Amino acid sequence: MAEFFVSKHYRRKDIGQAIAQRIFQQHPGIWEVGQRSGNKEAIAFWQRTISHGTHSNFKTFPNGHWQGPLFQFEASAQP
Numbered sequence: 001m002a003e004f005f006v007s008k009h010y011r012r013k014d015i016g017q018a019i020a021q022r023i024f025q026q027h028p029g030i031w032e033v034g035q036r037s038g039n040k041e042a043i044a045f046w047q048r049t050i051s052h053g054t055h056s057n058f059k060t061f062p063n064g065h066w067q068g069p070l071f072q073f074e075a076s077a078q079p
Contacts, residue, residue: 001023006045017048021049028076034071059071
């Protein structure tokens with residue numbers, strides 16, 4: 001997946017988080033999610049979403065090949 005965007009109307013309603021977690025569950029394995037360093041809202045969204053879905057079991061690389069933070073984690077299949 002190259003991009004993930006949540007329209008402003010749906011932000012802060014946990015819809016984006018639910019969709020992202022569903023995608024991760026449907027495609028288990030190692031994931032990397034990168035954000036540009038200037039996009040603070042997106043960085044916070046991904047940190048919350050990934051932390052929730054992995055019980056805080058992820059790595060953060062401060063300056064990945066995305067010119068910003070890169071989150072790496074393993075997604076489990078849907079129970």
